[in-house]
Amino acid sequence: MALYVQKYGGSSVADAECMRRVAQRVFDTQKAGNQVVVVVSAMGDTTDDLIALAKQVNPEPDEREMDSLMATGEMASSAILTMALHSLGAKAISMTGQQAGIQVDGTHLKAKIEKINPSRIRQHLKQGYIVVVAGFQGMNPDADVATLGRGGSDTTAVALAAVLKADRCQILKDVDGVFTANPRVVPTARKLDEIAYEEMLELASCGAEVLQSRAVEFAKNYNVVLEVMSSFEVKPGTLVREENKQMEQMIIRGIAADKNQAKVTLLSVPDTPGVAAKIFKALGNAKVNVDMIVQNVSAAGVTDISFTVAKDDLNKTKRVVEPLVRDIRATGANFSDDLAKVSLVGVGMKSHSGVAFKMFDVLAANKINIEMISTSEIKLSVVILAKDTDRAVRALHEAFGMGVRARQAKAAPKKKTARR
Amino acid sequence: MALYVQKYGGSSVADAECMRRVAQRVFDTQKAGNQVVVVVSAMGDTTDDLIALAKQVNPEPDEREMDSLMATGEMASSAILTMALHSLGAKAISMTGQQAGIQVDGTHLKAKIEKINPSRIRQHLKQGYIVVVAGFQGMNPDADVATLGRGGSDTTAVALAAVLKADRCQILKDVDGVFTANPRVVPTARKLDEIAYEEMLELASCGAEVLQSRAVEFAKNYNVVLEVMSSFEVKPGTLVREENKQMEQMIIRGIAADKNQAKVTLLSVPDTPGVAAKIFKALGNAKVNVDMIVQNVSAAGVTDISFTVAKDDLNKTKRVVEPLVRDIRATGANFSDDLAKVSLVGVGMKSHSGVAFKMFDVLAANKINIEMISTSEIKLSVVILAKDTDRAVRALHEAFGMGVRARQAKAAPKKKTARR
Numbered sequence: 001m002a003l004y005v006q007k008y009g010g011s012s013v014a015d016a017e018c019m020r021r022v023a024q025r026v027f028d029t030q031k032a033g034n035q036v037v038v039v040v041s042a043m044g045d046t047t048d049d050l051i052a053l054a055k056q057v058n059p060e061p062d063e064r065e066m067d068s069l070m071a072t073g074e075m076a077s078s079a080i081l082t083m084a085l086h087s088l089g090a091k092a093i094s095m096t097g098q099q100a101g102i103q104v105d106g107t108h109l110k111a112k113i114e115k116i117n118p119s120r121i122r123q124h125l126k127q128g129y130i131v132v133v134a135g136f137q138g139m140n141p142d143a144d145v146a147t148l149g150r151g152g153s154d155t156t157a158v159a160l161a162a163v164l165k166a167d168r169c170q171i172l173k174d175v176d177g178v179f180t181a182n183p184r185v186v187p188t189a190r191k192l193d194e195i196a197y198e199e200m201l202e203l204a205s206c207g208a209e210v211l212q213s214r215a216v217e218f219a220k221n222y223n224v225v226l227e228v229m230s231s232f233e234v235k236p237g238t239l240v241r242e243e244n245k246q247m248e249q250m251i252i253r254g255i256a257a258d259k260n261q262a263k264v265t266l267l268s269v270p271d272t273p274g275v276a277a278k279i280f281k282a283l284g285n286a287k288v289n290v291d292m293i294v295q296n297v298s299a300a301g302v303t304d305i306s307f308t309v310a311k312d313d314l315n316k317t318k319r320v321v322e323p324l325v326r327d328i329r330a331t332g333a334n335f336s337d338d339l340a341k342v343s344l345v346g347v348g349m350k351s352h353s354g355v356a357f358k359m360f361d362v363l364a365a366n367k368i369n370i371e372m373i374s375t376s377e378i379k380l381s382v383v384i385l386a387k388d389t390d391r392a393v394r395a396l397h398e399a400f401g402m403g404v405r406a407r408q409a410k411a412a413p414k415k416k417t418a419r420r
Numbered sequence: 421m422a423l424y425v426q427k428y429g430g431s432s433v434a435d436a437e438c439m440r441r442v443a444q445r446v447f448d449t450q451k452a453g454n455q456v457v458v459v460v461s462a463m464g465d466t467t468d469d470l471i472a473l474a475k476q477v478n479p480e481p482d483e484r485e486m487d488s489l490m491a492t493g494e495m496a497s498s499a500i501l502t503m504a505l506h507s508l509g510a511k512a513i514s515m516t517g518q519q520a521g522i523q524v525d526g527t528h529l530k531a532k533i534e535k536i537n538p539s540r541i542r543q544h545l546k547q548g549y550i551v552v553v554a555g556f557q558g559m560n561p562d563a564d565v566a567t568l569g570r571g572g573s574d575t576t577a578v579a580l581a582a583v584l585k586a587d588r589c590q591i592l593k594d595v596d597g598v599f600t601a602n603p604r605v606v607p608t609a610r611k612l613d614e615i616a617y618e619e620m621l622e623l624a625s626c627g628a629e630v631l632q633s634r635a636v637e638f639a640k641n642y643n644v645v646l647e648v649m650s651s652f653e654v655k656p657g658t659l660v661r662e663e664n665k666q667m668e669q670m671i672i673r674g675i676a677a678d679k680n681q682a683k684v685t686l687l688s689v690p691d692t693p694g695v696a697a698k699i700f701k702a703l704g705n706a707k708v709n710v711d712m713i714v715q716n717v718s719a720a721g722v723t724d725i726s727f728t729v730a731k732d733d734l735n736k737t738k739r740v741v742e743p744l745v746r747d748i749r750a751t752g753a754n755f756s757d758d759l760a761k762v763s764l765v766g767v768g769m770k771s772h773s774g775v776a777f778k779m780f781d782v783l784a785a786n787k788i789n790i791e792m793i794s795t796s797e798i799k800l801s802v803v804i805l806a807k808d809t810d811r812a813v814r815a816l817h818e819a820f821g822m823g824v825r826a827r828q829a830k831a832a833p834k835k836k837t838a839r840r
């Protein structure tokens with residue numbers, strides 16, 4: 001008997017009809033001879049509605065109270081799904097994060113799971129129950145509810161899969177899996193059968209919204225096999241797992257684009273030690289995450305320093321940087337928020353050269369200017385003007401032969417077409 | 421320093437604006453030099469909305485899951501009110517029923533409070549916090565949430581007031597207090613300054629909706645002084661307390677009407693021992709609450725037995741009674757649901773005779789037929805046709821001199837009118 005952890009996101013459980021459909025899917029999974037633990041998000045826009053309500057009574061609501069408030073969305077959702085399972089004749093029980101034994105640290109709004117005591121879940125699984133756990137939450141050492149931050153329900157699911165030694169952790173979504181690029185932008189984008197944890201991590205941190213980085217990191221650390229799949233149709237999704245020989249050989253696994261980018265340039269900064277440290281320490285103190293940093297070649301003892309931040313953080317960044325300009329004796333600062341980051345990701349890049357050259361070549365041929373470049377062992381990112389994003393993604397997807405048509409064209413002569 | 425427990429119902433915290441107003445009221449109470457514990461219901465129609473959603477996925481939802489679901493309404497409400505208090509600069513913290521130490525028995529949907537461990541509340545009060553407790557809920561021995569049934573937040577407030585030895589338990593509502601009769605029916609109805617627990621209990625069980633019987637019973641048992649008052653205006657309400665000499669002398673304290681009445685008559689039942697027992701045992705097993713029972717004078721060895729049940733229970737009652745008719749050799753059964761119960765309540769009735777006569781006389785003068793009569797030491801109830809209810813209440817209110825105009829008319833010559 002296999003043990004599945006299935007996680008359903010907010011849009012998959014948005015209303016009563018969705019709940020009934022999800023209940024059927026869950027029950028079918030159990031009837032196929034499996035034990036099932038389900039993790040649910042809050043229904044539809046519940047979390048956003050609760051946040052909006054909170055802001056109406058207090059523009060800066062207390063974090064502990066926000067957590068108490070938001071956690072109710074997932075609690076309600078788990079009870080409703082359990083009722084829907086009962087109406088199909090299934091044996092099922094809902095559990096809050098606390099009842100599921102999820103213990104978190106003391107940080108509100110982005111708590112970290114510290115320990116899970118799954119004894120109550122195990123006991124109910126043994127008695128034949130489907131266990132429906134409220135995602136996104138746990139109990140902290142003060143016996144308060146704390147939430148896990150964006151994508152927290154994915155993390156709940158992966159963590160439960162790890163501690164229960166589940167055979168698979170399925171993340172059911174309104175997409176069919178992980179694609180080579182966003183199918184809404186690139187019509188030829190192809191669903192991947194498999195992807196390595198590292199690749200998924202890079203894609204997630206570069207703007208692919210299919211999974212949250214934290215959940216993938218958790219899965220990687222505990223070697224949980226993830227499957228990203230459709231909640232609407234029963235068909236295989238994308239497996240996220242340890243890189244292995246059997247994985248399809250691809251230099252580039254996927255392309256991600258992130259339009260939430262802003263760039264700051266400090267002009268003519270004296271090229272003396274400690275200046276960069278001063279800037280980035282101040283930004284760190286203000287909890288601004290800096291992504292890329294580029295320091296142009298120094299001329300005449302002065303240098304331009306550019307860096308990118310999330311567009312949402314630009315105002316905060318301005319408040320930190322503007323008073324620093326005089327302090328570090330720069331001549332000024334430029335801010336722009338009409339930028340995007342486009343990234344190519346693939347473990348195959350480790351052993352292939354020429355990817356960067358080809359990327360720059362393709363962009364140049366399409367008259368797309370590169371503002372900044374950043375690389376890692378398995379990733380290549382460029383910052384370009386936001387308006388060029390979709391064009392860049394499509395051109396790169398095509399040039400690297402990642403699409404459905406491109407691959408079919410190549411594959412056709414060698415393969416027999418399967419019966420439709 | 422006095423300790424107040426204040427309870428705000430759903431309509432008092434229906435939206436963000438209501439929340440801000442309630443927060444101001446609570447904060448003012450603290451600033452006047454008191455410690456304050458607040459108990460809140462779910463916002464507006466939240467509970468009804470949650471029940472409707474549950475019924476969409478399962479017409480007969482599991483009771484444990486219903487409790488988990490409904491309890492989220494009060495949890496959210498307590499967090500929002502706490503945020504509103506923070507925005508005024510108040511020190512405040514929300515607590516779920518569990519965090520407030522409220523332990524209940526194992527019955528879902530109408531759990532009973534078994535024990536309260538108020539150490540966390542006490543600790544926060546000592547530190548100057550306003551403690552905002554989610555009403556209507558507690559934790560049962562299985563570490564599950566259970567709710568206290570209709571009016572449960574009132575019970576939470578009274579129980580907390582009892583265990584914390586609060587100076588007063590204020591129930592803040594969208595009415596100004598307890599009235600001699602429903603002011604929507606009787607324009608001259610007068611707000612009472614005080615009422616005895618026993619009177620309040622009888623009024624509540626006879627259809628006055630201002631307080632739930634269970635909360636009053638709890639207050640009586642633990643001698644908690646209740647104050648029913650307006651949540652919209654700051655002015656004295658009605659004190660519910662032990663009967664005492666200082667209380668205004670009134671024979672009739674109030675009139676209640678209950679239109680949720682149905683009557684069942686079993687015709688020509690053989691007048692032999694055990695027949696009544698058979699009927700009411702069967703109804704008890706079906707969890708139908710029987711209110712009044714009247715057995716008409718026996719003639720020729722047969723008798724008619726009539727009883728009343730809540731109108732909501734009439735279908736269930738029919739399913740129990742119809743098969744019994746042949747069983748007990750009755751000739752048939754009549755059912756009617758166009759009835760109401762009108763009750764006069766007052767501890768003064770203990771020492772006054774003639775109340776019943778006057779009541780029947782007033783109704784007769786108004787050509788209102790009496791179907792059934794029931795009495796207790798401090799209560800006189802009649803069942804009449806529902807269509808006559810308001811007319812009966814107004815006539816009795818007038819005849820017993822309970823109204824504002826009647827009293828002012830009498831009082832005017834003796835009193836100087838206060839400056840307006």
